[in-house]
Amino acid sequence: MAIELKMPALSPTMEEGTLAKWLVKPGDAVKSGDIIAEIETDKATMEFEAVDEGVMGALMVAEGTEGVKVGTVIATIQGDNEPAAPVAEPAATAEVEPAISHAPVPSAPAQVPSAPAAAATSQSNPVVPAGTAMTSNTVREALRDAMAEEMRADDRIFVMGEEVAEYQGAYKVTQGLLEEFGPRRVIDTPITEYGFAGIGAGAAMGGLRPIVEFMTFNFALQAIDHIINSAAKTNYMSGGQMRCPIVFRGPNGAASRVGAQHSQNFAPWYASVPGLIVIAPYDAADAKGLLKAAIRSEDPVIFLENELVYGRSFDVPQIEDWVLPIGKARIVRPGHDVTIVTYSIGVGLALEAAAILAGEGIEAEIVDLRTLRPLDKAAVLESLARTNRMVVVEEGFPVCSIASEIIAVAMEEGFDDLDAPVLRVCNEDVPLPYAANLERAALINAARIIAAVKKVCYR
Amino acid sequence: MAKSATPRTAKPSPASASPAAAGAKDLSPETVADDEAAFALRSLQSALANNTRYDASDAEMLKFYEQMVLIRRFEEKAGQLYGLGLIGGFCHLYIGQEAVAVGLQSALSEGHDSVITGYRDHGHMLAYGIDPKLIMAELTGRSAGISRGKGGSMHMFSTEHKFFGGHGIVGAQVPLGTGLAFGHKYRGDGGVCLAYFGDGAANQGQVYEAFNMAALWKLPIIFVIENNGYAMGTSVKRGSAETHFYRRGTGFRIPGMDVNGMDVLEVRQAAEVALAYVRAGNGPVLMEMTTYRYRGHSMSDPAKYRSREEVQEMRDKHDAIEAAKQDLLKRGVSEDRIKEIDKRIRQIVAEAADFAESSAEPALAELYTDVLVETY
Numbered sequence: 065m066a067i068e069l070k071m072p073a074l075s076p077t078m079e080e081g082t083l084a085k086w087l088v089k090p091g092d093a094v095k096s097g098d099i100i101a102e103i104e105t106d107k108a109t110m111e112f113e114a115v116d117e118g119v120m121g122a123l124m125v126a127e128g129t130e131g132v133k134v135g136t137v138i139a140t141i142q143g144d145n146e147p148a149a150p151v152a153e154p155a156a157t158a159e160v161e162p163a164i165s166h167a168p169v170p171s172a173p174a175q176v177p178s179a180p181a182a183a184a185t186s187q188s189n190p191v192v193p194a195g196t197a198m199t200s201n202t203v204r205e206a207l208r209d210a211m212a213e214e215m216r217a218d219d220r221i222f223v224m225g226e227e228v229a230e231y232q233g234a235y236k237v238t239q240g241l242l243e244e245f246g247p248r249r250v251i252d253t254p255i256t257e258y259g260f261a262g263i264g265a266g267a268a269m270g271g272l273r274p275i276v277e278f279m280t281f282n283f284a285l286q287a288i289d290h291i292i293n294s295a296a297k298t299n300y301m302s303g304g305q306m307r308c309p310i311v312f313r314g315p316n317g318a319a320s321r322v323g324a325q326h327s328q329n330f331a332p333w334y335a336s337v338p339g340l341i342v343i344a345p346y347d348a349a350d351a352k353g354l355l356k357a358a359i360r361s362e363d364p365v366i367f368l369e370n371e372l373v374y375g376r377s378f379d380v381p382q383i384e385d386w387v388l389p390i391g392k393a394r395i396v397r398p399g400h401d402v403t404i405v406t407y408s409i410g411v412g413l414a415l416e417a418a419a420i421l422a423g424e425g426i427e428a429e430i431v432d433l434r435t436l437r438p439l440d441k442a443a444v445l446e447s448l449a450r451t452n453r454m455v456v457v458e459e460g461f462p463v464c465s466i467a468s469e470i471i472a473v474a475m476e477e478g479f480d481d482l483d484a485p486v487l488r489v490c491n492e493d494v495p496l497p498y499a500a501n502l503e504r505a506a507l508i509n510a511a512r513i514i515a516a517v518k519k520v521c522y523r
Numbered sequence: 524m525a526k527s528a529t530p531r532t533a534k535p536s537p538a539s540a541s542p543a544a545a546g547a548k549d550l551s552p553e554t555v556a557d558d559e560a561a562f563a564l565r566s567l568q569s570a571l572a573n574n575t576r577y578d579a580s581d582a583e584m585l586k587f588y589e590q591m592v593l594i595r596r597f598e599e600k601a602g603q604l605y606g607l608g609l610i611g612g613f614c615h616l617y618i619g620q621e622a623v624a625v626g627l628q629s630a631l632s633e634g635h636d637s638v639i640t641g642y643r644d645h646g647h648m649l650a651y652g653i654d655p656k657l658i659m660a661e662l663t664g665r666s667a668g669i670s671r672g673k674g675g676s677m678h679m680f681s682t683e684h685k686f687f688g689g690h691g692i693v694g695a696q697v698p699l700g701t702g703l704a705f706g707h708k709y710r711g712d713g714g715v716c717l718a719y720f721g722d723g724a725a726n727q728g729q730v731y732e733a734f735n736m737a738a739l740w741k742l743p744i745i746f747v748i749e750n751n752g753y754a755m756g757t758s759v760k761r762g763s764a765e766t767h768f769y770r771r772g773t774g775f776r777i778p779g780m781d782v783n784g785m786d787v788l789e790v791r792q793a794a795e796v797a798l799a800y801v802r803a804g805n806g807p808v809l810m811e812m813t814t815y816r817y818r819g820h821s822m823s824d825p826a827k828y829r830s831r832e833e834v835q836e837m838r839d840k841h842d843a844i845e846a847a848k849q850d851l852l853k854r855g856v857s858e859d860r861i862k863e864i865d866k867r868i869r870q871i872v873a874e875a876a877d878f879a880e881s882s883a884e885p886a887l888a889e890l891y892t893d894v895l896v897e898t899y
Contacts, residue, residue: 072606075823076613096599097618097817097838099831108825113818115599134608222709248709254739259698259732266702269687270637272709274702293692294699301678303671304893306687338894362896391899438899 066140067116071125073134074103074110081105082130083138092120094141101138118143188392188443189353190383198379206348206380207237207313207369210355211275213385215245218273221359224251224260225277225314234279235315235374261287261312265294268310268364275359278314281330281368288333295364296339311358313367316344317409317459318507320372324495329460331407334366335436335469341390342437344368346411348378350434353388361390368436370409391435393443399427402517403447405470406457407433410508414457417513426521436466444470445478452483453520459508462490484520489513567778567808568769570796575783577626577791581854587629587787588847589864591621594646595844596872597655598818601645601662601676605822609880610662614676617646619817622843623749624650626790627717630798637685637707639700640719642677644689647719651684655871659879667882671889685714694720694727697746701733704744704807715743715801723754725768731775734807738775741806745797746772748811749784755820756828772809784812785841788850815841 071081082104088094094114101112121140125132132138201209215221222245227234229242229252242250253260257278264274278284284291291312298308318327335342341363345351351369358365380386396411397418404414411432418428431447433440448454454474456467467488474486492506579587598616605614617624620643628638628650640647648658653669661668661679669679670689679689687703690696700718707714724730725748737744748768752759759766769779778800782793790812797808815837819826826834851861 070607072603073608074606076611078823096595105823107823108827110819110823110825111831113602115603134606254732254735256732256735258729259701259736262695262698262729262733263702263705263736266639266687266699267706267709268702269699270703270706272706289692289695290698294690294695298688299896300893301670301674302680302688302893303669303673304896305670306680306682307896309896341895341899389899435899 066121066142067118068137069100069139069141071132071134071136071138072103072112074105074112075107078105078107078134080131080133083125083127083132084109086123086127088120090120090122094118094120114141116141116143188394188440189388190386192381192383197382199382200377201348201352201380202375202377203345203348203351203369204235204237204239204374206352206378207355208239208241210352211238211359212241212244214356214359215241215249219249220271221273221275222249222251223275223277224253224264226253226255226279228252228277233277235371237369237374238277257283257286258290261290262294264310264312265290265298265308265364268295268308269298269306273309273359275311275313278312280319280326280371281314281316282326282328284312284314284330291334291340291364291366292337296337298339299363300339307362308364309362311355311361311365311367313355313358314369315371315374316368317370318372318491318496318503321498321500321503323498327496329368329408329458329491331368331436331458331460332465332469334368335439335466336464337437339364340437341365341435342368343390343435344370344408345434346373346396346408346432348376349380349386350388350394350432352380353386354390354434356385356387357390360387365390368408373409373412376412388434391438391440393434393440394432395429395443395447396432397428397430399429400451401426401428402453402455402521403429403431403444403451404455404457404513404517405431405433405444405447407436407466409459410457413459413508413510414513417510417517420510420514421517424523426517426523428517433466439469439473441473441477444473445481448474448478449481452481454482454486455513455516455520456486456488457508457513458488458490460491462488462493465490484522487516487520489516564773564776564778567780567796567800571780571782571789571793575792576786576788577795579788579791581851581856583629584847584851584854585856585864587625587791588844588851588861589868590625590629590650591787591844591847592865592868593655593871594618594621594624594649596868597649597659597875598645600872600876601659602818602822604659604663604876604879610676611664612675613642614662614822615643615820616816616818616822617643619837619842620749620751620784620814621646622787622790622847623747623784623812623814624719626784626787627745627747627794630791630794631715631717634683634685635712636714637687637700637703637716638719639687639696639703639716640689641693641696641721641724642689642691643721644677644679648679648681648686651681651686653681653684653686655875656878659875660882663879663882664884665879665882666885666889667878671893672885673889673893694724694730696720697724697727697730698733700746701737701742701744704737704742705740707743708740713802715745715798717745717747719747719749721754722748722750722752722759722763722768723757724748725771726754726763734772734775734777734809737807738772738777741804743801743804744807745794745801746777746807746809748809749814750811751814751816753816753820753828755824756826758828767811769809769811772807777807777809780808780810782810782812784814785837785843785846787843787847
């Protein structure tokens with residue numbers, strides 16, 4: 065039985081080529097690996113190897129022929145005594161499909177099922193029964209308590225990072241964990257972000273539950289390949305077979321007078337990546353409840369803290385297992401005149417601005433996003449429907465920001481509710497300077513929020 | 524450095540101020556430990572040199588031969604299907620390197636020890652007993668593929684077999700594998716991770732970050748550099764200051780082994796030596812497998828950076844499958860029996876190709892599945 069040799073596609077984009085040269089003639093014996101022809105593709109001259117054994121039959125395309133379409137029969141091989149295994153004759157399938165089978169793009173976009181709609185807004189916080197005792201905790205303590213509680217419950221959880229153990233945490237977030245859990249589970253790493261982010265991701269793939277602390281998220285740029293390419297894509301690329309349940313956490317955003325390389329908000333970077341969860345809490349109760357949820361999640365979580373907020377104290381409910389839902393925003397302050405959408409340290413500034421605005425007769429509703437991916441669009445749009453005006457406050461660069469995204473959501477899905485253009489209050493579009501006055505000038509503050517709110521309220 | 528209280532400088536450790544320089548016969552504990560470590564760096568190579576080839580039974584040798592032939596025929600078929608447009612994108616074939624995956628993985632406990640590699644991954648999966656149909660169907664992007672058609676040639680996984688991929692970023696699998704080894708140690712399950720990478724990946728910085736932590740924490744991992752001579756089109760000499768890759772762990776006190784990766788019995792013997800060392804809790808081993816890929820880096824590589832004669836020389840004189848065949852014949856295995864194996868493998872590969880071509884593409888709804896595990 066003759067085996068047909070077809071013009072091969074030798075690159076992802078090749079549709080036709082030139083049969084530059086035959087290196088065999090009819091009657092030649094060939095075996096697997098022998099080079100039988102040279103073929104010029106759109107990129108290079110390639111060698112065409114025999115896969116089957118046998119004797120060359122007819123050469124059906126002459127040397128030097130240009131524009132030979134991929135899939136054209138160029139020669140035949142007479143199989144040797146070994147019966148040519150039912151060589152998957154791909155003819156039938158190949159004809160049905162284009163010779164160059166790019167990803168099967170659906171021809172009619174209408175057939176593409178739309179992305180699953182976000183779940184309707186549910187309770188954004190568990191109900192705290194009236195009379196529940198509150199404890200005043202710093203955000204730092206709340207984060208530590210969240211890790212300790214989860215580690216007590218699940219031996220797969222461990223913490224690794226620079227200075228997390230013996231030093232007790234560069235910002236003291238891991239204080240006391242080494243004493244309670246020992247060096248097996250609280251692990252000091254060398255200064256090697258790329259390496260330990262990869263080790264963490266690998267450990268998660270292998271079934272553990274790592275919490276990887278970056279001393280700050282500025283240093284995570286060294287490791288971003290493992291966050292994006294290893295952690296975020298594993299579940300999808302494996303068709304749901306291999307998971308990467310890991311928490312990358314640490315301070316993010318501007319600290320104080322530490323210069324351009326140590327003062328950046330990476331929230332929009334991570335929030336743009338499908339496959340990641342991105343959380344950025346403000347107060348201690350949210351920090352605790354959301355970090356516990358992040359540690360329990362089967363998905364990779366970026367947990368963005370803020371150095372300037374670590375030391376602030378807030379009430380935390382004294383509830384046995386305080387866990388908050390991921391993906392739910394929270395109305396921090398109700399109001400009816402304007403919606404301020406914000407997250408992380410922006411919440412504090414928005415509250416400060418709202419108090420002043422209230423004195424001037426403007427009641428602002430503050431929506432704390434808390435989770436930046438998936439974004440609680442419903443909460444934003446519901447508030448917009450009540451107030452019809454919106455300002456987005458973000459301590460970060462303005463371009464391609466979370467603010468940009470919220471504005472897009474308002475345009476696409478809340479246009480009819482808008483009585484004024486949405487404004488954003490972000491840092492200046494410059495690297496953060498060191499000089500005290502310049503740094504002040506670059507960062508957002510309550511006064512800028514107040515000015516923007518008045519503008520959208522036409523006051 | 525952030526404004527935290529201490530600078531990022533390490534405290535001078537008393538152990539690092541070795542008194543060895545002071546005298547030739549210093550027998551302080553630090554010096555003795557240093558000497559032992561220095562010895563260990565060479566000890567595995569010496570152990571291998573004493574006995575370079577694994578004493579395989581006839582049954583084992585037949586199995587090695589069969590697995591290597593399976594990989595070769597599978598890869599040839601994959602190349603053919605690529606040429607027909609049934610496989611798209613990037614496709615990196617393992618032809619020529621079969622002895623490495625087969626020799627090493629035959630020494631592992633499948634489903635217990637973990638394996639991780641880069642994008643040239645078909646052979647390692649086949650060597651770990653993963654169904655060729657599921658691999659080929661992944662190559663053709665079908666829903667029956669091992670990643671349900673969403674990974675492709677470079678992204679295949681089988682957590683059941685403890686095969687962890689299938690990674691497309693050169694060198695990334697090295698820290699990931701170190702993390703898998705960390706998991707083995709953390710759980711105390713006695714498992715070892717085998718992390719493969721190429722001579723090209725060996726120049727990535729993250730490899731050395733992983734070496735450092737693997738050695739520091741004595742993690743059970745064998746780092747395997749498959750040195751096939753070319754990082755895509757850049758020969759080892761043009762890309763590496765230290766071309767003896769087995770020495771690349773010396774700075775981290777990781778013992779190295781220089782292994783002929785074209786001889787399945789030498790590879791297997793090296794695996795025995797390394798596994799005994801790693802399973803005893805001594806930490807990582809670095810192996811350099813000298814091997815050769817007969818095909819281009821990927822399907823669209825014309826491989827003009829090397830001569831046809833060079834490739835032909837390797838095929839004719841150093842082919843691992845041909846050597847294994849000669850070994851079998853010498854043992855008295857009949858030509859017919861070998862032909863029988865060849866025929867059976869061709870059948871398996873043909874069936875895998877048929878399956879891969881006739882399976883359905885993923886349903887469009889699959890576009891949105893598996894982005895996240897949970898619903899939020």
